Amino acid sequence: MGDERRVWIYYRVANGDPELMEAQRNDLLRLGYKVVGESHDTGSGRCMDREGIKEVSAAAASGQMDAVLIKNVSCLGRDILPTLAYIAQLNRWGVEAVSVTEGTIKTTAPNEAIDHIIDTMQM
16 A cells, blocks of 8 residues: 555756756656645745745644655755755644655754744744
């Protein structure tokens, strides 16, 4: 029996190439997870204030998924602290970040430094 987690796929392409975007999407869909939704962004991963990330956050906060599936962690974000803070917030909502390249990415709790970053950022 396959993985029964409810997975939301998220993909991002910096240069906006529609063929790369579609290829990334198809690669994630082919993995055989139970996909309950998807979001994507085009553009830089340096800013976490992106529409696709907002969609993932809303779905995670409302309990619509068990995991967000990404190609690699840089698809979520290119700056380490905001990206780790975001993953920590996902974990707080009971959602795992699962990367095809890096595997399951978790933050360890309690982690006061990351908690402080999350508290000072608007997600």
